[in-house]
Amino acid sequence: MLSTRRSRVRAAAATGMAVVAISVGAVTFNASAQEVQAHPAPSPNPTIAPPPGSTKVAEVHVQKGTQTYTCTGGVFTGTPSTPEARLVGQGGPFHHFAGPSWQSERDDSLVTATRKASSEVPGAIPELLLEVNSHTGSGILSPVTHIQRLRTSGGVAPAGACTDGEKVSVPYSATYVFWAA
Structure with a gap:
């Protein structure tokens, strides 16, 4: 040849x-x-690692998502923000929304979670470890005890003055990993 x-x-x-x-x-x-x-490797930061012995249930990526901020005291504060995202990938699709909540679009199982730990990311929303505090329905999310938000990009509250009550939605991307004990 x-x-x-x-x-x-x-x-x-x-x-x-x-x-x-x-x-x-x-x-x-x-x-x-x-x-x-x-697509860098997951954060090696042990602060946001799931508990030892956890098993990965699913890993999904934001297909389209925003973090919505409300102006309070003339500024958009960094927290709390309200997520709205469609997540796709292994085990998906999922809908991520206020709560924060994650719901499987396949079987309607639903979890809510609270922040357990965070790791700052320059120019982006922080990476997080969340602990599930409620389950609804049965399905892929039923065994989930922890959720990681990794590889974040964008989603940061805008700087500058604003009018109280004004809302702004900022696009973001991230990877979510669902873990079972």
Whole structure:
């Protein structure tokens, strides 16, 4: 095959045609490097790790999501915000909304949770470890005891003055991992 390519290059050169060489290996390597940067490994921060012995139930990613902030005292405060997101991936789809709550769109199982720990992310909403405090229905979310919010991007409350009661929805992305004890 290599000798066939060399013959074509020689023929093209003899006729004055330009020859363009493409290295598939380099393209694959560069794409892989970009993919690694776009999807980093889960946070190694032990502060937001699930309890030892936990089993992963599902991992989903925000397909489309916002964090909504309400102006209080002339500023948009960082907390509390109200999430609204569609999550897709292993075990999904899920709807994430106020509560905070997560509901399976397949079987309607639902959990609510409270913040147990957080880890700041520059320019983004923090990564979190949440502890489930209520279950409704039976299904994929029934055994879930903890939820991690990882790989966050965007979703930060806007800076500057605002009118009390004004609301603003800020796009964000994240990965949610559901854990069972």
